[in-house]
Structure formats: C-alpha cells, structure tokens
Amino acid sequence: xxxxxxxxxxxxxxxxxxxxxxNVVHKALTQGVTPEEVVFGIxxxxxxxxxxxxGADLDTNLAQQFMTAQIADTIVTEMISKFKKIPEIAGTxxxxxxxxxxxxxxxxxxxxxxxxxxxxxxxxGVNVTPKRFVDEAVAxxxxxxxxxxxxxxxxxxxxxxxxxxxxxxxxRLEDKIKLIVGGAPYRFDNNLYKTVQAxxxxxxxxxxxxxxxELMEKP
Amino acid sequence: MGTLRFSLRNGSYNIxxxxxxxxxxxxxxxxxxxxxxxxxxxxxxRCIIKIIDGIANxxxxxxxxxxxRDGVNNGLRxxxxxxxxxxxxIEIIGNPIECTWRSLEKSNIxxxxxxxxxxxxxxxxxSRPGAVPSWNRINYGVAIDLGSTHIRASxxxxxxxxxxxxxxxxxxxxxxxxxxxxxxMQASANTERLNDxxxxxxxxxxxxxxxxxxxxxxxxSDISRVFIVGNTAMLTLLLAQHHDKLLQPxxxxxxxxxxxxxxxxxxxxWGLTEYTQIELIxxxxxxxxSDLISGIIATDMLKHPAPNMLIDFGTNSEIAIWDGKxxxxxxxxxxxxxxxxxxxxxxxxxxxxxxxxxAGNNRLAFDVIDDSxxxxxxxxxxxxxxxxxxxxxxxxxxxxxxxxxxxxxxxxSNNPEILINNxxxxxxxxxxxxxxxxxxxxxxxxxxxxxxxxxxxxxxxFGKYLNIQxxxxxxxxxxxxxxxxxxxxxxxxxxxxxxxxxADPILAANAIINxxxxxxxxxxAHFGDIFFENLYLQTMSxx
Numbered sequence: 001x002x003x004x005x006x007x008x009x010x011x012x013x014x015x016x017x018x019x020x021x022x023n024v025v026h027k028a029l030t031q032g033v034t035p036e037e038v039v040f041g042i043x044x045x046x047x048x049x050x051x052x053x054x055g056a057d058l059d060t061n062l063a064q065q066f067m068t069a070q071i072a073d074t075i076v077t078e079m080i081s082k083f084k085k086i087p088e089i090a091g092t093x094x095x096x097x098x099x100x101x102x103x104x105x106x107x108x109x110x111x112x113x114x115x116x117x118x119x120x121x122x123x124x125g126v127n128v129t130p131k132r133f134v135d136e137a138v139a140x141x142x143x144x145x146x147x148x149x150x151x152x153x154x155x156x157x158x159x160x161x162x163x164x165x166x167x168x169x170x171x172r173l174e175d176k177i178k179l180i181v182g183g184a185p186y187r188f189d190n191n192l193y194k195t196v197q198a199x200x201x202x203x204x205x206x207x208x209x210x211x212x213x214e215l216m217e218k219p
Numbered sequence: 220m221g222t223l224r225f226s227l228r229n230g231s232y233n234i235x236x237x238x239x240x241x242x243x244x245x246x247x248x249x250x251x252x253x254x255x256x257x258x259x260x261x262x263x264x265r266c267i268i269k270i271i272d273g274i275a276n277x278x279x280x281x282x283x284x285x286x287x288r289d290g291v292n293n294g295l296r297x298x299x300x301x302x303x304x305x306x307x308x309i310e311i312i313g314n315p316i317e318c319t320w321r322s323l324e325k326s327n328i329x330x331x332x333x334x335x336x337x338x339x340x341x342x343x344x345x346s347r348p349g350a351v352p353s354w355n356r357i358n359y360g361v362a363i364d365l366g367s368t369h370i371r372a373s374x375x376x377x378x379x380x381x382x383x384x385x386x387x388x389x390x391x392x393x394x395x396x397x398x399x400x401x402x403x404m405q406a407s408a409n410t411e412r413l414n415d416x417x418x419x420x421x422x423x424x425x426x427x428x429x430x431x432x433x434x435x436x437x438x439x440s441d442i443s444r445v446f447i448v449g450n451t452a453m454l455t456l457l458l459a460q461h462h463d464k465l466l467q468p469x470x471x472x473x474x475x476x477x478x479x480x481x482x483x484x485x486x487x488x489w490g491l492t493e494y495t496q497i498e499l500i501x502x503x504x505x506x507x508x509s510d511l512i513s514g515i516i517a518t519d520m521l522k523h524p525a526p527n528m529l530i531d532f533g534t535n536s537e538i539a540i541w542d543g544k545x546x547x548x549x550x551x552x553x554x555x556x557x558x559x560x561x562x563x564x565x566x567x568x569x570x571x572x573x574x575x576x577x578a579g580n581n582r583l584a585f586d587v588i589d590d591s592x593x594x595x596x597x598x599x600x601x602x603x604x605x606x607x608x609x610x611x612x613x614x615x616x617x618x619x620x621x622x623x624x625x626x627x628x629x630x631x632s633n634n635p636e637i638l639i640n641n642x643x644x645x646x647x648x649x650x651x652x653x654x655x656x657x658x659x660x661x662x663x664x665x666x667x668x669x670x671x672x673x674x675x676x677x678x679x680x681f682g683k684y685l686n687i688q689x690x691x692x693x694x695x696x697x698x699x700x701x702x703x704x705x706x707x708x709x710x711x712x713x714x715x716x717x718x719x720x721x722a723d724p725i726l727a728a729n730a731i732i733n734x735x736x737x738x739x740x741x742x743x744a745h746f747g748d749i750f751f752e753n754l755y756l757q758t759m760s761x762x
Contacts (some may be wrong), residue, residue: 014617014619015615015617016616016617016755061617061618061619061641061644061645061648061754062645062648062649062754063617063618063648063751063754063755064617066751066754100466100467100468102468102741103741104741104747105747105750105751108747126741127468151400152258152260152400152401152404153400153403153404153407153466185260188257188260188261188262188281189260189261189262189281190279190280190281191279191280192260
C-alpha cells in the first residue's frame with residue numbers, strides 16, 4: 001500500500017514538483033497513513049531509492065538532490081509535530097565548510113537528508129578553523145564532524161581535515177568523534193579522503209546523509 | 220632504483236629514478252611536461268601512458284575509470300598515478316604540449332595617433348620609458364590579453380593608428396592545470412614550480428611578440444609599448460608574486476599589487492629596448508582582473524545610457540553593472556562548461572565546433588566554425604540544443620532528457636560521434652545557476668530591475684557566438700528586449716588595444732577601479748536559494 005505512495009512521491013521529486021510531493025503526503029495522511037509511517041515508510045525509503053538510482057548511474061542532478069533534501073526537511077518538520085511519541089535523537093553531527101572555503105550549498109542538502117533520519121545537525125558555517133570544529137563537537141556532544149570542501153587546496157590544506165584529525169588525536173577524541181568529508185575534490189580522487197585522514201567520504205550530499213546515519217549506529 | 224625508458228620524436232630517454240615517484244614526477248625532472256589539467260590528481264585523464272615492459276603499482280580507482288577495463292588490460296595507465304618499481308619502458312600516448320600560434324583577423328578600428336614624449340636625439344638616453352627615441356621612426360605597440368586558456372596578442376602602428384597583425388595561442392601553463400585554482404596551488408607548492416609557471420607565461424608572450432614582428436618584418440626594437448591585461452591569477456603568476464593571496468578569502472575583495480619591478484630583464488627577455496614601456500594593467504580586486512577593466516573600456520559601457528550591464532562569461536564569470544555613478548562588480552565560478560570543458564563532446568569555440576543549432580523539419584541543422592567537419596560542440600551550440608529540446612519537450616525544466624535519451628543521451632552526429640547527455644546538461648545548469656544568481660544578486664544590490672537595463676554587453680566565451688533569444692529562454696541572460704543585447708568578441712584584447720593609445724593607461728584603469736564597488740557573493744545570505752532556483756531551465760526571474 002505504501003509502495004504506491006513511495007512511487008508517486010518519488011515521481012514528484014524527480015520532477016522537482018514540491019507541491020505535488022506535499023500533495024502525496026497529505027493524501028496519504030487523509031487515507032489513514034500515520035505521520036510515523038509517512039516519515040519511515042515513505043520519505044526515507046524514497047530517499048534510499050534515490051540513492052540506489054544514483055548508484056546505478058541513472059543519476060539524479062543537483063536540482064533533484066536539493067529538492068529531495070528540502071522537501072524531506074519540510075515534511076519531517078511537519079510530521080514530527082504530529083508524532084505520538086517524539087523519537088530519540090539518533091545522534092548529533094557538526095557540519096562546516098573547511099578553512100578558506102566559502103561554499104555552503106552542499107551542506108544544506110546534507111542537513112535536509114539528516115533531519116529525516118532524526119539526526120541533530122548543527123551547521124557552524126564556512127571558513128571554519130580545525131580548532132572550532134572540535135570545540136563545537138565537544139560542546140554539543142557530537143558523534144560526527146562533517147567537513148565540506150569544494151576546492152582542492154581547502155580539501156588538502158593543513159587547516160582542513162588534516163588539521164582536525166591532528167586535534168582529535170591530541171585530545172584523544174578519535175574514538176568518540178568520527179570524521180567525514182565531502183565535496184567535489186573527493187569525487188575526482190576517490191582516495192583523497194585517506195590522504196587527508198578522514199574516516200570516510202560521501203560522493204554526494206544525499207549519500208552523506210546515509211553515511212552519517214550508518215556511522216552513528218556503530219558502537 | 221630503476222630506469223624509466225620511453226621514446227619521442229626527437230629521441231629516446233633513459234631516466235634513472237628514485238623509488239616512490241610517479242611517472243609524471245620522473246618526467247618532470249627531465250624538463251619535459253605531460254598534460255595535466257587537474258594538478259596530478261588523476262581526475263582529467265590526459266596523461267595516458269602505456270606500460271610496454273616492467274612493473275608498477277596496481278591501477279587506482281581513477282585509472283580504471285579513465286582508461287576503462289580494456290585500457291587497463293592493454294597496459295594503459297595515468298602517468299600521475301603510476302609508481303614504477305624497477306626498470307620500466309613506456310609509450311607516451313598523450314603528446315607533450317606545444318605552444319603554437321595562429322593568426323587572427325586584424326582589427327578594422329583606426330585609433331587616434333598617440334603622442335608620446337617629445338622626440339630626442341639618439342645620443343641622449345630616454346628621460347622615461349615610452350619616449351620616442353629618434354626622428355621619424357615608426358613606433359609600434361603590442362597589446363596582450365593573458366588568458367588562462369589562450370593568450371591573444373595584437374600589434375599596432377602607434378603613428379598611423381592601424382592594426383598590423385593579431386594572433387592567438389594556447390597558454391602553456393595549462394600543463395600545470397586547466398583551471399586557475401589548480402595552477403595557484405601548484406605555484407604555492409614550491410619555488411621551482413612557481414618559477415617554471417611564471418617562465419612559461421613570460422616566454423609565451425615573448426613568442427607571441429616574435430610571431431607578430433617576424434611575420435610583418437618589423438624590428439622588435441621599434442616597439443615602444445607592451446601592455447598586458449589579464450585576470451589577477453594570471454598577472455600574479457606571471458610576476459611570481461602575491462599569487463598565494465588569491466587562495467585566502469580576505470583578499471577576494473581587496474586589490475592585489477601587480478607591478479613589474481625588474482623591467483630591464485623583461486625588456487631583454489623579449490628583445491625590446493630600454494625605451495620600451497611595459498605595463499601590467501592593474502587588476503580590480505580579488506580574482507577580478509584587468510581583463511574586466513579592459514572589457515569595460517572596449518565596450519565603452521560607462522558612456523552608454525545607464526543603467527547597463529556587462530557579462531564576461533567563462534569558467535570564472537564577471538558581471539558589472541553601471542548605474543551612472545558607480546560600477547557594481549562581482550565574479551562567480553560556475554565551472555568550465557561554457558567553454559566546452561567537462562562536456563562529453565565539448566570543445567572551445569574553434570574550427571570544428573558546432574556553434575549553432577536550429578530546428579528544421581524533423582531534423583536539427585548545425586553550423587560548424589570554419590565549415591569544417593563537426594568534431595564537437597561548443598558553449599553556444601549547447602545553449603541552442605538545450606533551448607530547442609526544452610521547447611520540444613525532450614528536456615524538462617529540470618534539465619533531464621526524457622525517455623529513450625535519458626540513459627545514453629541524444630546523438631547529434633556520427634563519425635565522429637557527438638552526443639549530449641544528462642551530465643552535460645547538468646554541467647551547463649551549474650554554470651548557468653552560478654551566473655544567474657550572481658546577476659540577480661548584483662542587480663538587487665544595485666537596486667535595478669531588469670526592465671530598467673538599457674543595454675547588456677556580452678563578452679568572453681559567448682562574445683562571438685550566441686543565440687540571444689535561446690539564452691534568455693533558458694535563463695542565461697536577463698529577460699530584456701533582444702535589441703538591447705550585443706556580443707563583443709575578444710573584448711579584453713580590444714580594451715588593451717585602446718589602452719595602447721592612451722597617454723596614461725594606468726590613470727585610465729584607476730579611474731575605473733575608483734568607481735568600482737566589489738560585491739563578495741559568498742557573503743550574500745540569499746545566494747544559495749537563488750542559485751538553486753536558477754538551476755532550472757526557465758527565464759531568469761527577479762524577486
């Protein structure tokens with residue numbers, strides 16, 4: 001039964017038709033689907049399906065990925081207010097753009113996708129120093145630090161991911177806080193994340209959501 | 220320890236090497252250079268070699284992607300990713316880069332004769348550079364547009380005001396990276412690389428001057444002025460100074476000093492005299508260089524009815540709005556899609572490029588530059604196809620090809636195969652979104668509605684070929700009446716030509732700089748939302 005909704009919902013996403021996507025959700029609600037089922041039975045599986053198609057190289061473009069995140073964000077916010085029981089936060093992630101880098105759009109898509117998984121996202125902005133990444137993670141009890149970098153020199157630089165890894169080592173936080181990276185440079189060179197000593201990288205923002213959720217689940 | 224062996228046209232090479240170096244590194248030490256548009260990241264796939272004999276590390280993920288399974292089975296590798304162990308013999312598949320020049324059409328403009336310093340006798344040293352050294356000698360001026368991809372040069376008779384010759388050639392710095400950021404990174408790596416990058420540009424300019432003067436049998440000692448314009452990255456790399464500032468956000472709205480100090484050395488390097496005035500026209504701020512100032516001069520936008528707009532399309536695009544009193548200027552990086560880079564069958568607007576596409580009866584009609592066989596498609600051709608397909612419903616507003624074309628793309632021609640696929644359209648959408656958002660943000664800051672714009676001057680990648688209606692239709696240009704838009708090819712060079720005929724070119728440049736207000740888009744709260752909205756293929760809207 002929910003499968004039909006998933007298909008209709010995803011068709012709307014692929015057409016980046018936000019109004020239609022919202023219609024599908026409201027229709028489901030009027031036909032007895034619970035808010036919890038909307039989130040866990042429609043929105044999240046739809047996102048996973050999109051990931052599958054990205055993986056199968058049928059790819060989705062940036063507009064579609066942004067729309068996925070934006071709509072997911074809107075719907076989940078609306079649905080949570082109707083949940084019988086507020087779900088537990090699965091974890092907290094600090095997101096930021098590397099030092100010297102001002103690109104902020106990728107993080108917005110990541111944020112939207114994470115919200116749908118009940119992960120608390122704190123976006124600390126652009127041009128962030130390694131020290132600030134770690135300080136904020138400690139202050140907010142975050143399990144994951146996500147660093148976005150769109151240019152090779154900010155991805156590779158001493159004040160980028162490498163700098164954060166250094167501080168995590170010094171403060172003995174490596175077991176508590178995982179480090180993931182994302183952005184164009186990591187797509188071109190699939191091994192770059194190792195060079196900069198990250199734990200993992202995401203090839204695109206929608207995948208980042210899933211990756212971070214998986215990292216949260218690990219003990 | 221081992222030896223790397225390969226043969227080129229001019230002979231065989233046996234290079235002993237230390238373990239741990241990539242083949243690209245080993246070759247670098249010989250003074251030869253292999254193509255690398257991506258700074259040896261394994262991303263551009265241009266440094267292909269074949270292992271004939273010998274062992275190296277296993278191929279990386281990138282290599283499998285770039286040369287394919289068949290390629291790997293046949294011994295194909297990327298030189299920048301291959302680390303040999305022991306003796307190894309290779310064949311170089313990609314050719315080492317050559318810097319060749321070709322002539323361009325001369326300019327028809329006749330400039331006003333320039334009066335330089337008073338004539339002096341041969342025996343007296345010049346009181347200052349630019350002084351005409353002798354009796355009725357003809358004086359020549361050279362204008363240089365130092366672009367990231369191409370260097371353009373033009374030679375003028377300063378007495379008659381006529382253009383003698385023009386030429387264009389590839390910027391040999393490309394071997395260090397196709398884009399500016401990669402080159403700046405490479406230059407910051409070590410002094411040796413910085414000096415090499417600087418020297419490549421310097422000698423290329425020298426070659427251009429030789430090409431122009433030799434063609435016309437002109438003595439280079441008759442050149443009184445050499446003026447250079449370019450974006451800030453190019454100017455700083457030429458000087459090998461202050462280039463590192465460009466990688467720091469604090470400098471993106473500040474002017475960066477690009478002054479020549481060792482003039483005598485440069486005069487000697489280029490075969491000029493001690494009387495030759497060499498000027499690097501100062502950049503505006505951050506990445507926005509004197510090529511934009513030059514474009515503003517060439518189009519004469521400050522004298523046109525205000526408000527008006529200039530757009531310089533490229534990998535880095537610049538936008539300037541003149542409101543009658545001040546210039547609001549910004550730059551936005553959208554990627555190199557407009558110049559055909561990163562597009563499956565994309566190429567720059569050169570002979571062999573499909574530059575115009577029109578919808579006929581059940582078929583598409585192409586026009587190819589220089590009427591030669593179509594080799595690929597350039598920016599303006601892509602814009603046309605996207606517009607036509609959107610009208611016909613083959614592409615939707617999202618930019619996705621429909622049905623049968625969604626998987627393999629749409630084939631425009633066979634022999635050679637030229638197709639357009641979803642990735643290509645996505646690349647154009649990215650570039651379009653960046654420039655669309657930049658245009659909207661600047662217009663908003665200048666408090667100007669699109670319908671108030673008296674004129675739009677289009678320069679850069681679309682300065683020569685562009686279907687304005689199609690561009691407006693998909694949201695690349697603001698929605699204004701078509702007769703208010705004009706195309707200006709080689710605007711940066713044309714502006715530099717004008718500067719050659721001014722008594723004080725630096726004053727002229729500074730006059731523009733002083734009227735300019737730089738807008739840093741990364742500081743704009745709304746840029747993100749406007750960017751996403753402008754991804755879609757629809758006319759630009761201004762809220």
